[in-house]
Amino acid sequence: MVAFLATNAYNRIMEPENVNDYLKINQKDETFSELLLRLIRESGMDEVDIYKRAYIDRKFFSKIRSDRNYCPKKINVLALVLALKLDSKTSKTLIKRAGYILTSGSEFDLVIRFCIENKIYDLYDVNKILLEKGLPIFD
Secondary structure: OHHHHHHHHHHHHOOHHHHHHHHHHHOOOOOHHHHHHHHHHHHOOOHHHHHHHOOOOHHHHHHHHHOOOOOOOHHHHHHHHHHHOOOHHHHHHHHHHOOOOOOOOOHHHHHHHHHHHOOOOOHHHHHHHHHHOOOOOOO
16 A cells, blocks of 8 residues: 555656646756856857857857757867856856866866966967867867
8 A cells, every 4th residue: 555655646746747847946047058148148249259269160059059958068168168258157157057067186177277267268279278288179
């Protein structure tokens, strides 16, 4: 009898409308895509300039733009952070919204953090530093 009650309760909890209600109540933050697009608008820069500065093609940016739940690879998120010339706090927020962090256990991440803190945003200059350290570059 107890197993039946537990299964029955589980089935009620897992009904789609209950999950949707839960998401509506608990999902307060913007998604990565929503935050990115808002930051672009607030920057006053053109979307085309941003994705070109980030070495991202139009189709890929369109995918980010059209799918509010899409999260690109970490390297692409970091390229967008640099293209937008975000400060440390806003960078951390956008990176976290995509499900990533800049860890002190990664030399690559430390170089990116250094570049953000020192306002080195041009990917050519960032790649130069990464190459000098023998790390992967943005391409």
